[in-house]
Amino acid sequence: MSAATRLEAGARGPAFLRADSDAGFRAGLKSWLATELPALAGARGPAEANSIAFRLAWESHCCRVGLSGLGWPLEEGGHALSLARQAIYHEECARAGTPLPVNMIGHGIVAPTLLAFGDAAQKARFLPRILDNSEVWCQGYSEPGAGSDLAALRLSARRDGEEYVLNGQKIWTSFADLSQWCLLLARTDASATRHAGISVLLVDMSLQGVTCRPIRQITGEADFNEVFFDNVRVPASARLGPENGGWRLAMAAANFERSTYFVPRVVRMQAELEALIRLAAERRQADGCAMLEVPGIRAAITDLGLKTHAMRLMAEDILTEAERGQTSGVSSSTLKLLWSENHQRLFDVAMEVLGPEAALGPQEVSGAAQGRWARDYLWTRAETILAGTSEVHRNIIAERGLGLPK
Ligand SMILES: Cc1cc2nc3c(=O)[nH]c(=O)nc-3n(C[C@H](O)[C@H](O)[C@H](O)COP(=O)(O)OP(=O)(O)OC[C@H]3O[C@@H](n4cnc5c(N)ncnc54)[C@H](O)[C@@H]3O)c2cc1C
Structure with a gap:
């Protein structure tokens, strides 16, 4: 890439991206969010503000103005921001209450995996469409x-000339029904040992033989899907990395988001805790006593406050570790466990x-004013399962952190 094009890539996006200091970056971002978020949210009510349509609209707006590829190299159209600035970005977005991203697999996993392992043609084909959010990705791992x-x-x-023929099923594939592409793991050598016969493929979801069947969750939403592959023919050029070398890529991909994964989650949890305190102060028992004064509730909220603060410090430690190139699976497992269980x-x-009133159920179903709490109560049940179950993380902490026997 020429110096001029590189400069153009680096100059993309709002001016705060090029602030001299972290404080200037944060201040510029906050004021940008304070204008842009209400403008896009407009007259949307609280339920609609969490809809997939609004989440996609916000994400695409950010990409359109150049707020994407924050950590990517300038050569690939990114901003090459430090991990610390990326963390500030996610923190301030969470604090401002921006909707959760939809294309998180595209931005958080596929893009860094392509940057690390993709060939020139794959990078040229896929990266620009992740940058502008015109293609949404899903991740086909679980079966x-x-x-x-x-x-x-x-x-x-199965390899057939210059193609692979896919047969089988994936499950729990988030947003597969609205994704254009899927980064999936497939068995390319059935005779090899378990980890050795796996490859990563980039699969066009519109290919003949791909069928998505949404799975409805207890909240009433259908965020994930069963995905069936019936004699789906994928070009061999869709393979990422070496044939049968997919396990190493999948493990590397799992590490890419780790450093900044928790910052927005813990910030959102702090905001939710503040909202819970307000709710408990408003609500009263039959004897007129505010729920916040009930000893059990008060103790639980204090405990959550302490834990949330501790998690905030742990998230900062993980970021510092990552900046020094020392990412540790054990500290991420510990924080994932603490965050998911305390969030529940x-x-x-x-x-x-x-x-x-909690029994009225999610707002989307009951229309109840407090339905958001019920919806999130139900949704958080998934958090001790996704991105590794609590039991799996406890095993990692026990074996790798504490040196206990398997
Ligand atoms: C909201 C949500 C979104 C998801 N999105 C995606 C996605 O986009 N793409 C994708 O590929 N997958 C996705 N998943 C799937 C997720 O990765 C799996 O659910 C998870 O890995 C657990 O696998 P499983 O459901 O097959 O449970 P299992 O692995 O069958 O586990 C069942 C139970 O056994 C326990 N267990 C299993 N092994 C051990 C062990 N060694 N020691 C102790 N206990 C054990 C587990 O903790 C669990 O309680 C998503 C899941 C959720 C909830």
């Missing part, structure tokens, strides 16, 4: 018989505070 034990996956990709606890307490 009915392969979740925690991912290496048991069976989706077969926060909504357990909210249900106690709401009392019988």
